[in-house]
Amino acid sequence: MTSNKTVLTVDDSRTMRDMLASALIQSGYRVVQADDGVQAIGMLANETPDVIITDINMPRLDGFGFIEEVRSNPKYRAIPILVLTTENSPEMKERARKSGATGWLVKPFDTAKLTDAIRRVGA
Amino acid sequence: MRSVALEPELPADHQPDTLPPDVLASIRLQFLQECEEHLVEFENGLLQLQTGSTDWEIVNAIFRAAHSIKGGAATFGMDRLVEFAHSLEITLATFRSRHSFPEPKLLTVLLRAVDVLADLVREVRDGDTLDQECVRSVSQDLATALQSSSPDGGAESDDLVELGFTPTPVSFESLDAEIRDRWIVEFRPHNALYATANEPLVLLRELHSLGDIEVDLDDSAVPSLSDLDPAEPLLAWTVSLSTSHDEAEIRQVFEFVDGLCDLTIRKEATESIQPAPEERASTLSEPKPIVRKDSAPALAPTIRVDLEKVDRLINLVSELVISEATLAERVLNADMTSAHTSGIAAAFDNLRHLTRDLQEYVMGVRAQPAKILFQRMPRLVREIEAQTGKSVRLVVHGEETEVDRALIEGLTDALTHMVRNAIDHGIEHPERRLKAGKPAQGVVRLNAAHRAGRVVIEVSDDGQGICRDKVRALAIQRGMISSADVLSDGEIDNLIFEPGLSTVDKVTDLSGRGVGMDVVRRSVQALGGRITVTSTPGVGTVLTLSLPLTLAVMDGMIASVFGQRLVIPLTTLLETIQVKESNIHRLGTAAILLTVHGRRVPLVDLGNLLGYGPSRDQQSSGVALLVEDDTGEQIALLVDDIPEQRQVVIKSLETNHCRVAGIAAATILGNGTVALILDVNSIVASRKVRPTPEMGLAVHA
Amino acid sequence: MRSAADKQPDSVQGMSGEVLVFRVRTQEFCVDVSRVKEIRGWTAATLLPHSPPYLLGVINLRGTVLPIVDVAARLNFPVGAPSHHPVIVVVWIETKQIGLLVDAVCDILEINENALQPTPQLSSATVQDLVTALVSADDRMIGLLALDRILPRLEDGIV
Numbered sequence: 001m002t003s004n005k006t007v008l009t010v011d012d013s014r015t016m017r018d019m020l021a022s023a024l025i026q027s028g029y030r031v032v033q034a035d036d037g038v039q040a041i042g043m044l045a046n047e048t049p050d051v052i053i054t055d056i057n058m059p060r061l062d063g064f065g066f067i068e069e070v071r072s073n074p075k076y077r078a079i080p081i082l083v084l085t086t087e088n089s090p091e092m093k094e095r096a097r098k099s100g101a102t103g104w105l106v107k108p109f110d111t112a113k114l115t116d117a118i119r120r121v122g123a
Numbered sequence: 124m125r126s127v128a129l130e131p132e133l134p135a136d137h138q139p140d141t142l143p144p145d146v147l148a149s150i151r152l153q154f155l156q157e158c159e160e161h162l163v164e165f166e167n168g169l170l171q172l173q174t175g176s177t178d179w180e181i182v183n184a185i186f187r188a189a190h191s192i193k194g195g196a197a198t199f200g201m202d203r204l205v206e207f208a209h210s211l212e213i214t215l216a217t218f219r220s221r222h223s224f225p226e227p228k229l230l231t232v233l234l235r236a237v238d239v240l241a242d243l244v245r246e247v248r249d250g251d252t253l254d255q256e257c258v259r260s261v262s263q264d265l266a267t268a269l270q271s272s273s274p275d276g277g278a279e280s281d282d283l284v285e286l287g288f289t290p291t292p293v294s295f296e297s298l299d300a301e302i303r304d305r306w307i308v309e310f311r312p313h314n315a316l317y318a319t320a321n322e323p324l325v326l327l328r329e330l331h332s333l334g335d336i337e338v339d340l341d342d343s344a345v346p347s348l349s350d351l352d353p354a355e356p357l358l359a360w361t362v363s364l365s366t367s368h369d370e371a372e373i374r375q376v377f378e379f380v381d382g383l384c385d386l387t388i389r390k391e392a393t394e395s396i397q398p399a400p401e402e403r404a405s406t407l408s409e410p411k412p413i414v415r416k417d418s419a420p421a422l423a424p425t426i427r428v429d430l431e432k433v434d435r436l437i438n439l440v441s442e443l444v445i446s447e448a449t450l451a452e453r454v455l456n457a458d459m460t461s462a463h464t465s466g467i468a469a470a471f472d473n474l475r476h477l478t479r480d481l482q483e484y485v486m487g488v489r490a491q492p493a494k495i496l497f498q499r500m501p502r503l504v505r506e507i508e509a510q511t512g513k514s515v516r517l518v519v520h521g522e523e524t525e526v527d528r529a530l531i532e533g534l535t536d537a538l539t540h541m542v543r544n545a546i547d548h549g550i551e552h553p554e555r556r557l558k559a560g561k562p563a564q565g566v567v568r569l570n571a572a573h574r575a576g577r578v579v580i581e582v583s584d585d586g587q588g589i590c591r592d593k594v595r596a597l598a599i600q601r602g603m604i605s606s607a608d609v610l611s612d613g614e615i616d617n618l619i620f621e622p623g624l625s626t627v628d629k630v631t632d633l634s635g636r637g638v639g640m641d642v643v644r645r646s647v648q649a650l651g652g653r654i655t656v657t658s659t660p661g662v663g664t665v666l667t668l669s670l671p672l673t674l675a676v677m678d679g680m681i682a683s684v685f686g687q688r689l690v691i692p693l694t695t696l697l698e699t700i701q702v703k704e705s706n707i708h709r710l711g712t713a714a715i716l717l718t719v720h721g722r723r724v725p726l727v728d729l730g731n732l733l734g735y736g737p738s739r740d741q742q743s744s745g746v747a748l749l750v751e752d753d754t755g756e757q758i759a760l761l762v763d764d765i766p767e768q769r770q771v772v773i774k775s776l777e778t779n780h781c782r783v784a785g786i787a788a789a790t791i792l793g794n795g796t797v798a799l800i801l802d803v804n805s806i807v808a809s810r811k812v813r814p815t816p817e818m819g820l821a822v823h824a
Numbered sequence: 825m826r827s828a829a830d831k832q833p834d835s836v837q838g839m840s841g842e843v844l845v846f847r848v849r850t851q852e853f854c855v856d857v858s859r860v861k862e863i864r865g866w867t868a869a870t871l872l873p874h875s876p877p878y879l880l881g882v883i884n885l886r887g888t889v890l891p892i893v894d895v896a897a898r899l900n901f902p903v904g905a906p907s908h909h910p911v912i913v914v915v916w917i918e919t920k921q922i923g924l925l926v927d928a929v930c931d932i933l934e935i936n937e938n939a940l941q942p943t944p945q946l947s948s949a950t951v952q953d954l955v956t957a958l959v960s961a962d963d964r965m966i967g968l969l970a971l972d973r974i975l976p977r978l979e980d981g982i983v
Contacts, residue, residue, distance in 0.1 A: 016195070077320060078320050097382070100319050100320070119329075121325065
């Protein structure tokens, strides 16, 4: 991947953030991190990433709420958003979709799956 | 607002499948650290629920903690941990979905479950294997408790309990059908597809990555501009794809938009009925989170700093203090008068104030709430309760009291032992308590507070108190005192700190085994603190720890003895006395006493005691320092000159050497030489008890 | 040639191949160079109470309290004229640092295990204990010091 695209990762777990960042950087992405949804929304105002990867279970504002918030702003309707989830079920997909998520990544995933998913949502 | 932009360093075409092992290892370690934090949150939440809290956010927080542990554990393949965390998570999910709080019986099981979870984390980290039975029994109890508290008699919970969890991503089964070369993909997106920021163009590109394509756009549904409703999906594509990939891979391109479009994939000229990709994953739905936008408490901004950096910072500041003192001494001693008139002395005063302030603030960085020290106590109490069959309630006060981190590290073991002792020896069995008119449940109290510039920690219990007769008898038996000795109640109580006096008729493995109160006292003293005990038979016992607020710095009096500089801790010094013929009283050839305010205290020839020089017993003039130890016992130390007061930085003697009797630590004076800091307690003790051949200040074997 | 010693001298294992040679009175001794932290001049030491005669006391080494061992005294050499410019060799013993007081530092020698010989039986018990092997180089006989035994773990005082 020769892109220098920017990924915004949103996860309250430092472990997760570090793993994502490591994998993304090695794959040639530029990474911007947020601890939670509220912070991420603030960061969107500063720069628009090429793709957002967000966890679901976070305090203050959970992943779905965050995505809904993002989508409510017409400016961000087209940013691809991937949710990180531990489960793969119709209900999860339904919920993700309803909130406006573009796609999902099921944990645990390796670097290949991560970059695949990012590519498949157009970033 | 924090923004961390990380630039890629590896060449852009480097595509590893996994992270390098050392990166993985350090992230794994971090994850285990995070687990500890989650566990604390979990336990605290449960304890709060146990005391009747009805804050729903607690249930959410607990759930998140279990979920985070599970997620991370799955990433690292920690199967047993994942399994158990999952069952915990299901239990909590049930309550979240019912909007009801777990009741006391379930909370108790949950607390046990947290303990097991902690053990599983430890198992991963340290490599010991946990007893499977333990894990199984708690899992079972969880399931039972869940069923019994279910409103519909367990039908719901059966489903949940049976669900397995396999943290694997969706994998597509390979197809039976032959893989043909040419496929037709028809694709008409719905509105909803665009609402999720999916892009047909991206999908087409993905298809292209599978092979050669020809794309036909069908825009026949597009009306004239005036009738155009941009919200209506109007475009459709037909793609002819020539590929060696199988259908599963083609369909996977549309994975995210499945259901958001009309999609048909077929082999050219051949219709094949494709099974839907099988999902070998759990069918448990993601529990619907209860989002409360206003529930977040205002968080004080904090940053995480490596402890090593803080320690280095503190060391540097300590060195700065010493350098400043050295410099001041050299300059000011060189020429006192001109120093004062030229303002140099004033400048140094200023510098000294700044350095002291800096030191205070830097020390403060290491301060943490005592809560961390008390953290493990609830679990400890639960364990001992189970082991002894006693019933104990733990009450904690003053958790917010700030305490230097080194204190926390140094005191954890001691505190553990004190609490064990309190329950083991102090609190009686419920029947005995009831007979004595006490409630069946005993109370152990932990209290931390700042008092008179020190940190005071109290461990008290409402048990039977110290059995003075037993202690006295044991001390006589061990030769520590003679039967003729008369000791006050306080003195007998303090005997529990003597080595070899483990006051227990049967040595349980709870508090026997050479970990006695003497070791506790030693560790407290090593931190620059004191420990005292007060006890009332039948009512209870209180152990009081008094510790300095900051560890590395101490106020002391620098005195000379045979040319050697010694530091006497200011907290032990009562007054300085001129020794004259008139206030000396000799008792035979053995002892010399000094009369102080009408009392007689032993006069100790410090130089001789430490082996620096010959005895000065015949001396009838000089300077004596009246000092007292932790128990209030007083003696007078004979020194060469009137000491001066200094603030000194404490340096360990044991880093490169070993413990030296009579010496607590060392310091580096302004002139760069080492001065030893006196251990007043041991000096006083050596003079107090009648000397026997084993005792004395012999240092080497 | 190395005869079958009863125990492998502990300083020989993991030796870097180079030793620092120093002089104590009229004899030469050495330690593995990898154990040497630094060399510095002499400063007066602060006495430790009731210490054995070879433990001179402690000095300040840039903020660390460093015990100083008089090697001549430790080897039970008779008291002689002290050197004009004694030297302190700071060495690592596991995680601790101590200073060895010697008369002078001579040189650094490259040695291999073949150059090691066992300490002769005729030496005093102290030397047997503290010198694990003899290094022969040219016609010099240099004793390899057993650093782990140079400062025995002093018992805690009983009070």
